[in-house]
Amino acid sequence: DAGVTQSPTHLIKTRGQQVTLRCSPKSGHDTVSWYQQALGQGPQFIFQYYEEEERQRGNFPDRFSGHQFPNYSSELNVNALLLGDSALYLCASSQGGAGYGYTFGSGTRLTVV
Protein backbone atom coordinates (compact mmCIF):
# COMPACT_ATOMS: atom_id res chain seq x y z
CA ASP A 1 0.00 0.00 0.00
CA ALA A 2 1.73 3.14 -1.23
CA GLY A 3 1.86 5.96 1.26
CA VAL A 4 2.15 9.62 0.34
CA THR A 5 4.48 10.27 -2.56
CA GLN A 6 6.12 13.65 -3.09
CA SER A 7 8.24 14.82 -6.00
CA PRO A 8 10.86 15.93 -6.50
CA THR A 9 12.80 15.02 -3.34
CA HIS A 10 15.28 17.86 -3.72
CA LEU A 11 15.21 21.07 -5.70
CA ILE A 12 17.48 24.09 -6.09
CA LYS A 13 16.01 27.29 -7.47
CA THR A 14 17.19 30.85 -7.96
CA ARG A 15 15.58 33.77 -6.16
CA GLY A 16 12.67 35.14 -8.20
CA GLN A 17 11.92 31.87 -9.96
CA GLN A 18 8.77 29.81 -9.65
CA VAL A 19 8.49 26.22 -8.42
CA THR A 20 5.86 23.46 -8.50
CA LEU A 21 5.86 20.62 -6.00
CA ARG A 22 3.72 17.52 -6.38
CA CYS A 23 1.96 15.15 -4.01
CA SER A 24 0.11 11.88 -4.50
CA PRO A 25 -1.99 11.01 -1.45
CA LYS A 26 -2.26 7.66 0.25
CA SER A 27 -4.79 5.34 -1.32
CA GLY A 28 -8.25 6.05 0.08
CA HIS A 29 -7.43 9.58 1.22
CA ASP A 30 -9.27 12.55 -0.27
CA THR A 31 -7.76 15.53 1.53
CA VAL A 32 -4.30 17.03 1.09
CA SER A 33 -2.63 19.52 3.43
CA TRP A 34 0.65 21.27 2.75
CA TYR A 35 3.17 22.31 5.38
CA GLN A 36 6.44 24.24 5.35
CA GLN A 37 9.12 23.10 7.78
CA ALA A 38 12.14 25.38 8.15
CA LEU A 39 15.31 23.92 9.63
CA GLY A 40 14.91 23.37 13.37
CA GLN A 41 11.24 24.35 13.34
CA GLY A 42 7.94 22.54 13.45
CA PRO A 43 5.78 22.26 10.33
CA GLN A 44 3.76 25.40 9.51
CA PHE A 45 0.35 24.98 7.87
CA ILE A 46 0.11 26.45 4.36
CA PHE A 47 -3.30 25.26 3.12
CA GLN A 48 -5.61 22.29 2.79
CA TYR A 49 -7.47 20.99 -0.27
CA TYR A 50 -10.63 18.92 -0.36
CA GLU A 51 -12.86 18.24 -3.37
CA GLU A 52 -10.53 20.34 -5.51
CA GLU A 53 -11.18 23.43 -3.37
CA GLU A 54 -8.90 25.24 -0.92
CA ARG A 55 -10.74 24.65 2.35
CA GLN A 56 -8.54 26.64 4.69
CA ARG A 57 -5.30 28.56 4.59
CA GLY A 58 -2.52 29.43 6.98
CA ASN A 59 -0.62 32.69 7.27
CA PHE A 60 1.21 32.50 3.95
CA PRO A 61 1.27 35.12 1.16
CA ASP A 62 -0.54 34.75 -2.14
CA ARG A 63 2.75 33.71 -3.74
CA PHE A 64 1.84 30.29 -2.38
CA SER A 65 -0.95 28.67 -4.34
CA GLY A 66 -2.16 25.17 -4.89
CA HIS A 67 -4.38 22.85 -6.79
CA GLN A 68 -6.06 19.52 -6.26
CA PHE A 69 -6.93 17.24 -9.16
CA PRO A 70 -9.91 14.89 -9.52
CA ASN A 71 -7.67 11.94 -8.54
CA TYR A 72 -6.93 13.80 -5.24
CA SER A 73 -3.29 14.49 -6.11
CA SER A 74 -2.13 18.01 -5.45
CA GLU A 75 0.39 20.63 -6.46
CA LEU A 76 1.94 23.45 -4.47
CA ASN A 77 3.17 26.44 -6.48
CA VAL A 78 5.41 29.16 -5.14
CA ASN A 79 6.06 32.28 -7.23
CA ALA A 80 8.78 34.90 -6.92
CA LEU A 81 10.91 32.72 -4.68
CA LEU A 82 12.70 34.32 -1.75
CA LEU A 83 15.71 33.00 0.13
CA GLY A 84 13.40 32.52 3.12
CA ASP A 85 11.31 30.02 1.17
CA SER A 86 14.12 27.49 1.58
CA ALA A 87 12.59 24.68 3.63
CA LEU A 88 11.23 21.16 3.64
CA TYR A 89 7.76 21.13 2.12
CA LEU A 90 5.57 18.37 3.48
CA CYS A 91 2.37 16.99 2.09
CA ALA A 92 -0.05 15.22 4.41
CA SER A 93 -3.04 13.29 3.18
CA SER A 94 -6.07 12.21 5.19
CA GLN A 95 -9.60 11.00 4.86
CA GLY A 96 -11.73 14.02 5.69
CA GLY A 97 -8.99 16.29 6.97
CA ALA A 98 -8.78 15.41 10.65
CA GLY A 99 -5.25 15.76 11.93
CA TYR A 100 -5.19 12.43 13.70
CA GLY A 101 -5.57 10.82 10.31
CA TYR A 102 -2.63 12.52 8.65
CA THR A 103 -0.09 10.51 6.69
CA PHE A 104 2.93 12.56 5.72
CA GLY A 105 5.22 12.18 2.76
CA SER A 106 8.98 12.48 3.12
CA GLY A 107 8.88 16.00 1.74
CA THR A 108 10.57 18.08 -0.91
CA ARG A 109 13.71 19.89 0.19
CA LEU A 110 13.69 23.29 -1.58
CA THR A 111 16.81 25.42 -1.57
CA VAL A 112 16.60 28.96 -2.94
CA VAL A 113 19.94 30.54 -3.85
Next chain:
Amino acid sequence: QKEVEQDPGPLSVPEGAIVSLNCTYSNSAFQYFMWYRQYSRKGPELLMYTYSSGNKEDGRFTAQVDKSSKYISLFIRDSQPSDSATYLCAIEGSGGYQKVTFGIGTKLQVIP
Protein backbone atom coordinates in the same frame (compact mmCIF):
# COMPACT_ATOMS: atom_id res chain seq x y z
CA GLN B 1 2.55 34.10 22.66
CA LYS B 2 2.82 31.05 20.42
CA GLU B 3 -0.21 28.79 20.17
CA VAL B 4 1.92 25.77 21.06
CA GLU B 5 5.11 25.90 23.12
CA GLN B 6 7.59 23.04 23.16
CA ASP B 7 11.15 22.82 24.49
CA PRO B 8 13.41 22.04 21.51
CA GLY B 9 15.98 20.23 23.65
CA PRO B 10 18.12 18.43 22.72
CA LEU B 11 17.35 15.76 25.29
CA SER B 12 19.88 12.98 25.81
CA VAL B 13 19.05 9.91 27.93
CA PRO B 14 20.60 6.46 28.51
CA GLU B 15 18.95 3.40 27.02
CA GLY B 16 16.18 2.09 29.24
CA ALA B 17 15.33 5.47 30.78
CA ILE B 18 11.84 6.92 31.00
CA VAL B 19 11.50 9.95 28.74
CA SER B 20 9.08 12.79 29.42
CA LEU B 21 8.23 15.24 26.62
CA ASN B 22 5.90 18.18 27.15
CA CYS B 23 4.00 20.95 25.43
CA THR B 24 1.76 23.78 26.55
CA TYR B 25 -0.90 25.48 24.47
CA SER B 26 -2.80 28.72 24.75
CA ASN B 27 -6.17 28.21 23.04
CA SER B 28 -8.77 26.34 25.06
CA ALA B 29 -10.69 25.64 21.82
CA PHE B 30 -8.15 22.99 20.88
CA GLN B 31 -9.78 19.58 21.09
CA TYR B 32 -7.48 17.02 19.48
CA PHE B 33 -3.97 16.35 20.71
CA MET B 34 -1.35 14.40 18.84
CA TRP B 35 2.26 13.34 19.05
CA TYR B 36 4.29 12.78 15.91
CA ARG B 37 7.78 11.31 15.57
CA GLN B 38 10.09 12.56 12.86
CA TYR B 39 13.31 10.84 11.89
CA SER B 40 15.99 12.77 10.06
CA ARG B 41 15.15 13.37 6.38
CA LYS B 42 11.67 11.88 6.82
CA GLY B 43 8.16 13.19 7.23
CA PRO B 44 6.43 13.07 10.64
CA GLU B 45 4.56 9.87 11.56
CA LEU B 46 1.67 9.78 13.99
CA LEU B 47 2.43 8.09 17.32
CA MET B 48 -0.54 8.93 19.51
CA TYR B 49 -3.66 11.01 19.50
CA THR B 50 -6.34 11.78 22.05
CA TYR B 51 -9.22 14.18 22.45
CA SER B 52 -9.90 14.10 26.15
CA SER B 53 -8.10 14.79 29.38
CA GLY B 54 -6.40 11.82 30.96
CA ASN B 55 -3.99 9.14 29.84
CA LYS B 56 -3.82 7.00 26.74
CA GLU B 57 -1.37 4.13 26.54
CA ASP B 58 0.02 2.29 23.52
CA GLY B 59 2.87 -0.10 24.20
CA ARG B 60 5.81 1.84 25.61
CA PHE B 61 4.13 5.18 24.89
CA THR B 62 1.69 7.08 27.12
CA ALA B 63 0.05 10.35 26.10
CA GLN B 64 -1.32 12.56 28.84
CA VAL B 65 -3.58 15.59 28.45
CA ASP B 66 -4.53 18.11 31.13
CA LYS B 67 -7.00 20.52 29.56
CA SER B 68 -7.38 22.58 32.73
CA SER B 69 -3.66 23.40 32.63
CA LYS B 70 -3.42 23.34 28.80
CA TYR B 71 -0.57 20.87 29.14
CA ILE B 72 0.18 17.71 27.18
CA SER B 73 2.87 15.10 27.73
CA LEU B 74 4.32 12.03 26.09
CA PHE B 75 6.09 9.41 28.16
CA ILE B 76 8.34 6.77 26.64
CA ARG B 77 9.18 3.78 28.84
CA ASP B 78 12.26 1.59 28.38
CA SER B 79 13.64 3.97 25.77
CA GLN B 80 15.61 2.44 22.90
CA PRO B 81 18.25 3.89 20.56
CA SER B 82 15.68 3.52 17.78
CA ASP B 83 13.54 6.10 19.63
CA SER B 84 16.15 8.76 18.79
CA ALA B 85 14.20 11.27 16.71
CA THR B 86 12.41 14.60 16.94
CA TYR B 87 9.06 14.47 18.70
CA LEU B 88 6.42 16.98 17.66
CA CYS B 89 3.29 17.75 19.60
CA ALA B 90 0.37 18.80 17.42
CA ILE B 91 -3.00 20.28 18.27
CA GLU B 92 -6.21 20.69 16.29
CA GLY B 93 -9.39 22.63 16.85
CA SER B 94 -12.81 21.09 17.30
CA GLY B 95 -15.02 19.55 14.65
CA GLY B 96 -12.30 18.25 12.38
CA TYR B 97 -11.29 20.05 9.17
CA GLN B 98 -9.19 22.40 11.25
CA LYS B 99 -5.59 23.27 10.68
CA VAL B 100 -3.15 21.31 12.77
CA THR B 101 -0.69 23.43 14.75
CA PHE B 102 2.67 21.86 15.56
CA GLY B 103 5.18 22.58 18.26
CA ILE B 104 8.80 23.22 17.36
CA GLY B 105 9.74 19.62 18.19
CA THR B 106 12.02 18.13 20.85
CA LYS B 107 15.11 16.33 19.60
CA LEU B 108 15.69 13.13 21.60
CA GLN B 109 18.83 11.02 21.64
CA VAL B 110 18.85 7.65 23.42
CA ILE B 111 22.39 6.55 24.12
CA PRO B 112 23.13 2.78 24.12
